[in-house]
Amino acid sequence: MLFLFKVLATINLLKPHSRNIRWGIIGLGRIAHEFAQDLQKVPNCSLYAVASRSQEKADDFGALYGAQQAYGSYELLMQDDAIDAIYIATPHVFHKEHTIQCLNHKKPVLCEKPFAMNVEEVSEMIACAQQNEVLLMEALWTAFLPHFQHVLRFIKSRELGDLRQLSAGFSFAPQLDFEDRVLKKELGGGAVLDIGIYPVYAALASLGLPDSLEAKANFFHNGADSDCMMVFHYPKATANLSCSLIHHEKTEAKFLFEKGQILIHSMFHKPNRITIRSNGKEETLDFGVATLGYSFEIDHFNQLIREGLLESDVMTHQFSLNLIRVLDAIRKEIGLSYE
Ligand SMILES: NC(=O)c1ccc[n+]([C@@H]2O[C@H](COP(=O)([O-])OP(=O)(O)OC[C@H]3O[C@@H](n4cnc5c(N)ncnc54)[C@H](OP(=O)(O)O)[C@@H]3O)[C@@H](O)[C@H]2O)c1
CATH class of the missing domain: 3.40.50.720 (NAD(P)-binding Rossmann-like Domain)
Known part of the structure; x- marks a missing residue:
């Protein structure tokens, strides 16, 4: 026994x-x-x-x-x-x-x-x-981080009314090493797939799939995209998104609602503070994360295994399909091919 x-x-x-x-x-x-x-x-x-x-x-x-x-x-x-x-x-x-x-x-x-x-x-x-x-x-x-989940819950609650505009960018200027996978075209290098995916994710998570989109990009000599501006059109909202591997700017996400706004401080894709402004009042929330932030997706994945599940309810297969479809559409718009 x-x-x-x-x-x-x-x-x-x-x-x-x-x-x-x-x-x-x-x-x-x-x-x-x-x-x-x-x-x-x-x-x-x-x-x-x-x-x-x-x-x-x-x-x-x-x-x-x-x-x-x-x-x-x-x-x-x-x-x-x-x-x-x-x-x-x-x-x-x-x-x-x-x-x-x-x-x-x-x-x-x-x-x-x-x-x-x-x-x-x-x-x-x-x-x-x-x-x-x-x-x-x-x-x-990012989908599993407490600050981002808080913002998504806030949007769903409609406490500030409808979300009308999202502005989100991700930029950093690495050393220009074209052998590094970030810039090496043969390894999938370039701004949109490496970092543009975060503002695109923010738009899909908060506003859903856009009705249409526009995108414009610049390229390095090896054909990898160096920066890209994207505009997503929704029936009653717009998302202005950007990414860059040549400029170093704030990586913030700003959500403008009918009755207020939420700012996710730089860098928005990592554990961070958010500031909510409405009715002339301002409140900043700090989520006090004690890890680098990967612990949340790890913990979620562990639980999925323990429960014998085949798919996450947070990052679903359908969401991943939507995300890559939109990234494909952006690449088509800017003429970026990896074939
Ligand atoms: N979630 C996030 O915050 C985050 C952050 C950074 C990157 N990423 C993603 O994680 C992936 C890896 O990024 P990274 O920055 O860690 O890249 P990295 O430092 O270049 O590491 C990638 C590793 O892949 C392996 N590899 C296999 N074939 C390779 C090849 N032909 N050339 C180069 N490396 C090869 C190497 O490991 P071995 O030598 O040990 O085989 C290499 O160390 C990317 O898809 C990136 O988008 C996610």
């Missing part, structure tokens, strides 16, 4: 709502480090394995964050039966391939944004998850 109890406890069958989720990470670059740091702060989960194209890099990363396994091949990590969840942190152009490989190994996947390069790829990933009956979610972390 005691033996059976020990076995059940080891495989976590006794505590379904707190069972430990063992994570694996594929692609050990910048965001993988941030994700691994936050993983350590989320209860009832652990970094079990990491995988890199280089065994040495995997060993170093694994030692830094206390992973039990360090693989010099992504495929070996995908084959490891002890893994409950895989986080894909490779460049955009590999998201589809790596996601489908993991799903075919029956591993739940949390894949970085953009989910893939275009709607055909995202549709294929979702179909594969459904066929395999495995959980799949886009890692658009």
Whole structure:
């Protein structure tokens, strides 16, 4: 009897709502480090394995964050039966391939944004998850952050009336290294897919799909887009959106309502403060987040696994399809192709 109890406890069958989720990470670059740091702060989960194209890099990363396994091949990590969840942190152009490989190994996947390069790829990933009956979610972390969820609840409550205008931008000026995946066209580099996705996400989450859109962009010598201005038209609202990899400006989101406004301070896509102005009054809310902010999507994903769900109710497959369709439409408008 005691033996059976020990076995059940080891495989976590006794505590379904707190069972430990063992994570694996594929692609050990910048965001993988941030994700691994936050993983350590989320209860009832652990970094079990990491995988890199280089065994040495995997060993170093694994030692830094206390992973039990360090693989010099992504495929070996995908084959490891002890893994409950895989986080894909490779460049955009590999998201589809790596996601489908993991799903075919029956591993739940949390894949970085953009989910893939275009709607055909995202549709294929979702179909594969459904066929395999495995959980799949886009890692658009902003959707899970308390300040952003508060703003969305506020919009839904209509306390300030209808939302009439959104202004949101994301800009930063990195060093112009065209071998870096941010700017390297062959890896999906460029402003719209890397950072423009955040203002586009803000528009879709707050106003829904636009009736029509306009977009204008500038390009680097290698064909990657350096900056882009976008206008989304809705029956009774407009979204003015921008992104830039050459200017360094505030990355704010401002929501103008019939009876007031909400500002998400720079940078709006990260844990942040919001200021609500109405009736001549101003209130600033600080959400006191103690992690980098990735903990919220991790916690959500852990719970989906524990409950045996195949899709998130926050970042649904349909939302990911809408998001990539709009990004495709913007790319078509500015003439940006990755083929
Ligand atoms: N949610 C967020 O806040 C956030 C922030 C930044 C980035 N991202 C997303 O996360 C993904 C990775 O971004 P990152 O900034 O972490 O990129 P990065 O620093 O360049 O790391 C990407 C990793 O992918 C792996 N990789 C596999 N094939 C590669 C190739 N041919 N060239 C380069 N790297 C390759 C490498 O890991 P190994 O050498 O270990 O195999 C590399 O370290 C992107 O899709 C990006 O949009 C999300």
